[in-house]
Amino acid sequence: MVSSSGTEPRRVTIHDVARSAGVSRQTVSRALNDKDEIDGSTKQRVLDAARELGYRPSRFARGLVRQDTTTIGLVIPDLLNPFFTEVAAAALEAARTRGWHVVVYDTADSAEEELGTLQVITSQVDAVVGYFRCSEDDLERFTRGAPVVLIGREHHTARFSSIRIDGEEGVRAAVAHLVARGHRRIGMLDHDGRAEPSIRREWFTTAAAAYGIDAGLVVGADQSADGGGAALRTLLAAHPDVTAVFTFNDIIAIGALREARRLGRSVPQDLAVIGFDGLQLGTLVEPPLSSVALDTRKLGALAIDQVGRLLTGIDPLGADGLVVRAELRPGGSA
Amino acid sequence: MVSSSGTEPRRVTIHDVARSAGVSRQTVSRALNDKDEIDGSTKQRVLDAARELGYRPSRFARGLVRQDTTTIGLVIPDLLNPFFTEVAAAALEAARTRGWHVVVYDTADSAEEELGTLQVITSQVDAVVGYFRCSEDDLERFTRGAPVVLIGREHHTARFSSIRIDGEEGVRAAVAHLVARGHRRIGMLDHDGRAEPSIRREWFTTAAAAYGIDAGLVVGADQSADGGGAALRTLLAAHPDVTAVFTFNDIIAIGALREARRLGRSVPQDLAVIGFDGLQLGTLVEPPLSSVALDTRKLGALAIDQVGRLLTGIDPLGADGLVVRAELRPGGSA
DNA sequence: TTGAAAGCGATACCAT
């Protein structure tokens, strides 16, 4: 939609170069693609002409005839969220080893943008990997048959491949760890749930029950460090006897850590904190964050791997193969 | 190079859909593109046939005739480095507002990968934005005339647009800030320079000189939190009287912060720390990091803006317009 | 409302 003024410079095509160099199009093609069935001087002449004219081959025309190059669309809600940064980095790495290209779409946490992206992405990539909040119906409608791999969708679906995060054991281990250190009053900073509690909370509840711990000390937190800090304050105000907290994710945990320090509670002596995700970020704070850690590289690699299978139609993984297990990684905060 | 077995499923083309639905190709095109010059029932029939066959339009063929869609290649050394995360996020955002697509390439900090990327990228995108370490000759050779915008290249070049980071005033303000608080022994944790000292160090030296401060208390640091910590230890071992440090970037500063705590020096009382970059990350640590801050969103936006100008050939910005100034943003660490 | 034909810009195959 940009300036279609009359001065819009018409594209320089291979034809123009051919004419300018006084050769045929295929000769130009040869020169540019380093074929050897061409005379040295001719080649040079063509190259010069191409440079002169500022010629750049059309990637579409080229892609049309050379059906190689695979391009994946990666959709995430927010690249600045360290979790998605790690997932994206992992996906990029996995794609790179295959020589695939990745178009990244950051939907700015907006459902609207997400749908818009989905709509436009389909005609730009060969397959889609991403973290979506929209309904499966919407996904189906907009992706129009493109291979899709979902990440971290809580419930598996029959229609799409979905990488599931299984933290049940990890969370149990976290609770066990806390209990072993004498904690009996363990709170949780859950995400600020729209409607239902998170599945991570369910894991927590189950684990707490197994250890005879009250699983009711839960406060919702905005998904940010500030949110985590605020939630911790709320929690401690309501239950001053809480000595440990498990959080929905590391960002919230880091906020809690910071808040604990501000409240004069030292970690882990006065308050133990265990996060979820195992972000690299957790190693930067002091003390390093204990966390039920996910292997984000594996997550990304698995997603890309499955996309490859879907693309070739060869032996796609079933639900059982699409799981990443989280496990307790002790830092120093618990 | 993947499995070109005999069972390789031939692409379903618009032609197949047309035949299956018993209409012509253009009618299929109409149905799929929501044109209205088409009978309702025909349209439905075509859509059904398309779904049935699993038809997906070729993006190349489509792109060839509809010459819209702009795709930018973004090249960065390491997406997990928070600085580049922020730049990438900013670029994505700026591109999104224009409806452009961004293919992201993470070169894993490898010169070799960088060259490889450069080589392959040219045939995949309309223009390139990135942070490169390679020579301009290499850039020129591999980008083959594609519009290129460099980010944070220390020296402007005649051949390429380059966004320059100007921290001279910001660093002077940082030193002034420290001096005003009584610091006289100010160290610097520079990057672990290959050959020459960083330009940030030059700014520091200049500023120190202006305030009559010894600018010789410099230690090289690996660009990581651990590197920053180690460098701080080295610095303090050699110069125990140092009461403040300025660092090459925030990552190093955060490592220094952490190390200071481990050494039992409280910040900012016993040791003042000022970083460079102004990453969001700096707000997560305690105390929040003071930093000579860059507006990374502006950085990304500027790069994308310039790419747009280069692409249309309309009024590209000169060196003067391609500067992002860094300024002191006090946190709590100094 | 539908279809036939003409490109879009490149590469590949086959002559020469």
Add this chain to the structure above:
DNA sequence: ATGGTATCGCTTTCAA
């Protein structure tokens, strides 16, 4: 070593 021609898959005139 070079050129002609078909072709990749789709959209866009232009007729019917």
